[in-house]
Amino acid sequence: MKTTRFEFGEYEVLAVPVLADNFVYLVCRDGQAVLIDAGEAGPVFQTLEQERLQLREILITHTHQDHVGGCRAIQERLGVLSTSPAVESATVQMLGTVCRSFSTPGHVATHKCHHFPELGILFTGDALINGACGRILGGTAQQYFESLQAIKALPDETVVFGGHDYLVENMEFALSVEPGNAAMQARLDLYRTDPAAALFATLAEEKKTNPFLRVESVAEFAELRQRKDRFLGR
Numbered sequence: 001m002k003t004t005r006f007e008f009g010e011y012e013v014l015a016v017p018v019l020a021d022n023f024v025y026l027v028c029r030d031g032q033a034v035l036i037d038a039g040e041a042g043p044v045f046q047t048l049e050q051e052r053l054q055l056r057e058i059l060i061t062h063t064h065q066d067h068v069g070g071c072r073a074i075q076e077r078l079g080v081l082s083t084s085p086a087v088e089s090a091t092v093q094m095l096g097t098v099c100r101s102f103s104t105p106g107h108v109a110t111h112k113c114h115h116f117p118e119l120g121i122l123f124t125g126d127a128l129i130n131g132a133c134g135r136i137l138g139g140t141a142q143q144y145f146e147s148l149q150a151i152k153a154l155p156d157e158t159v160v161f162g163g164h165d166y167l168v169e170n171m172e173f174a175l176s177v178e179p180g181n182a183a184m185q186a187r188l189d190l191y192r193t194d195p196a197a198a199l200f201a202t203l204a205e206e207k208k209t210n211p212f213l214r215v216e217s218v219a220e221f222a223e224l225r226q227r228k229d230r231f232l233g234r
C-alpha cells in the first residue's frame with residue numbers, strides 16, 4: 001500500500017506504511033507535523049522530505065520494536081523528542097489543536113492512544129487494529145476490556161487509525177464469530193477495491209464489525225481473545 005492522505009479541515013493525516021504491515025502517521029498543518037509511532041525511520045524521512053514537512057515531535061503508543069525501531073534515528077537526525085507511553089495521561093496543545101493521550105493497557109501493560117478531539121481522529125496503536133484488537137502480551141483481559149470501553153465512549157464519527165494492516169484476517173475472524181454479518185462482509189469486500197477506506201473506518205463502523213467491541217463482559221472478551229489466538233496466532 002502507498003501512503004494515504006486524509007483531510008480533516010486544515011489538517012492532514014498521512015498514513016505511511018512501514019516494515020511488513022505497520023503504519024506510522026503524520027498529523028500535519030502548515031508544513032509542521034507530529035509523528036505517531038516510529039517503527040522505521042527511512043519512510044518517515046522520505047515522506048517529510050517529499051511533503052516539505054518539519055517534524056515537531058513524536059508520540060509513541062507502546063514500545064514494541066515495530067512501533068519504536070526508528071525512533072532514535074529520527075530523534076537524532078531531526079533533533080526532535082518523543083513522548084514515552086509511560087508518561088501520565090495528558091491533554092496538551094499540538095499544532096494548534098488539542099491532543100489527549102490516554103492509557104489503554106491490555107495488549108501491553110503500558111499503552112497510550114492519542115486522540116485529537118477537534119479533528120475527530122484517534123491513533124490506537126495495537127489497542128484496536130482495524131476490526132480486532134492486539135494479543136494480550138503484558139496486560140490483562142480486565143485492563144483490555146476497560147480500555148476498549150474507553151475507546152467505545154468516544155464519538156461515533158471518530159476516524160480510527162491503528163498500528164497495522166490486519167484487515168483481511170481480522171474480518172475473516174470476525175465472520176467466523178458472526179457468520180453472515182453483512183457489515184463485516186462489506187468491510188472485507190471494500191478492502192479489495194479501496195483498502196484505505198476499509199482500514200481507516202469510523203468508530204461507528206468499528207462497533208459494527210469489530211467483535212472485540214461487541215462483547216459485554218471481561219469473561220466474554222477473554223474467551224474471544226483466546227479464540228483469536230487459536231485462529232491465527234495473533
Ligand SMILES: [Fe+2]
Nearest residue numbers: 062064126134
Ligand atoms: Fe505491539
